[in-house]
Amino acid sequence: MSTNVDDHDHDHARTFVPDEEDSLGQYAIVEMAVRELLIEKGVFSADEFxxxxEVFDKAGPHLGARAVARAWxxxxxxxxxxxxxxxAVKEFGVDxxxxxLYVVENTPRVHNVIVCTLCSCYPKPLLGAPPDWYKSRNYRSRMVREPRAVLAEFGTTLPDGVEVRVHDSTAxxxxxxxxxxxxxxxDLTREQLEALVNRDAMIGVTVVPAP
Amino acid sequence: MTARFAVGDRVRVDDRTPPGHIRTPWYIRGKSGVVADMVGAFADPEDSARGGDGLPERPLYRVRFRQTVAWPDYAGDGRDTVDIEIFEHWLEPESG
Amino acid sequence: MADGEEKTPRGYHDLGGLPAGPVDRSEHVLEPWEKRVDVLCGILVDRKRRLMTIDERRDAIEGLGEDAYNSMKYYELWMAAALKLVLDKGILTRDEIDGRVDEIRARLGLEAGP
Known part of the structure; x- marks a missing residue:
């Protein structure tokens, strides 16, 4: 293909080149096949997909941050x-x-942290897709048994006397x-507070730092 | 739905190893804890995973365990705990 | 253990407490195909369709084998499990899927698949 940006043929051809990912593995193709066939059979519509x-893309830590700042x-x-x-999160349009959704509150006496040792359960409609490490073997294996060591890897060291409470998300x-x-x-507004809250603090591997 | 246990009850997780799809983690089977919350009744995943309708729904508890009970060699603070969702049919009264 | 009850080994997905190394905190942004798998799998289990359950999908993932579990990407596991269930339940046939996969590969100008 020509690299000359002034080439009219290039512009013309570009219109007919499908914009796709650089590489598609076998399961990416299988997803397309299953989706197309089910749409053709009327199981769901292209519009529903x-x-x-859109719902998937709208979810993310900003929604959790809204709930946190409002609760504060x-x-x-x-x-x-x-x-x-x-x-409570339905008010933000989250289904x-x-x-x-089960919310656990950190206090001066208890620090909570979330893991799923059996798979990778995570509040996706609220916080979006989990980070890769949340789904990793090392996190899932160790957080439940040596939470303080894993927290330290995230730079989180808790004061003496604080109970660490791990929640294993099993059901x-x-x-x-x-x-x-x-x-x-x-003195911060709710919007300013929202901006302080981050995903990892809502998983419990960090705390919200002072501004 | 009648729940067999109440918040504060001491319970022991069955030490069973049935085949199939099990949502009771291996590490907590046979361990004792305290019911921290009762969160409702839901389809039984063991049945629902194998084509069943999961009914009747099973009461689901959040059970709190001391980490020193879950892991006898636990290295952290003795106050540390782990909360796990466990279905009623995996629980027995402690000392019952 | 009750007499006669089958002793089943610990599932390879049941990781809590196993020895493991430091947590690698590097992250990747989900690729479009990963999002599509997530959304498709969500539709398959939703209240409107109920074509399968989340428990069936997890069970299917746990049945793919330890090598697959440890070597496949997260959303490859999801799609492999969903595919198995779609076939087992007779929602789609192997011929339908193979035919459409070939057609899509041709449409996108990709080499023939495995």
Missing amino acids: RQGL TDPAYKESLLSDGSA MNLTE TMRYMVLPMRPEGTA
Whole structure:
């Protein structure tokens, strides 16, 4: 193909080259095949699939951060987030689908951290796809047995007297940690607080740093 | 649905090794803990994984274990705990 | 253990407490095909379709074999499990899928598959 950007033939041809990934493995092709066949059979529509992709792309740590910042600034919301997490995040348009959101609160006495030793359960509708390390053999094997060593690898060292509570996500609940609000944030707006909250703090491998 | 256990009850996880799809981790079988929460009733994954409808739904608990119970050689603080979701049919009353 | 109960070895997916090395914290952004597998698998188990359950998918992943479990990418495992269930349940046939895979490869100008 010509590399001359002024080449009209090039521009013309480009219109008909499908934009695809550089490499597609066998299972990427199998997904396409299964999807196309099921759409043709009317099991679901192309539009429903597109909507699914949009919902997937909209999820992410920013949604969890909204819930956290609101809980820090609105005691009634915090209460509902801790008692019925799924309902509390529905206010942000998050549907936990076949799972339930279970929020665990960090306090000066208890630090919570999430793992799934059997697979990789994670609150995807709220926090988006999990990081690679969350799905890794090393994290899944070790977090439940030597949480303090793994936390230290993430740079998290807890004060003496703090209980580490690991949550092994084995069934229907999907967990999010409600981190402690850092010192020095009394004057921040909810939006500024949201910006402080990060994904790893909601998994519990870090704490929210002071600004 | 009638739940057999209440928050605060001491329970022991069955030390069973059945075939199939099991959501009770190996490391906690046979260990004792305390019911921390009762989160509802859900389809039995062992049945649901093999073509069944998962019914009747099974009460699901969050059971809290001391890490020193889960791992006798645990190196961290003796206060540390692990919470695990366990279905009722995997639990027996401790000392029952 | 009750008399006669089958003693089943620990599943290779059941990792809690096994010896393992440091956590590699490097991350990759999900590729488009990985998202598509996630969304397709979500549709297959959703309340509207109920073509399979999450438990069946996990069970199928656990049945792919230890070598596959340890060597395949996360979303390859998902798709392999979903494919097995789609075939086992008679939702699609092997011929339909093979034919469409060949057609897609030709359409995209890819070499014939394995």
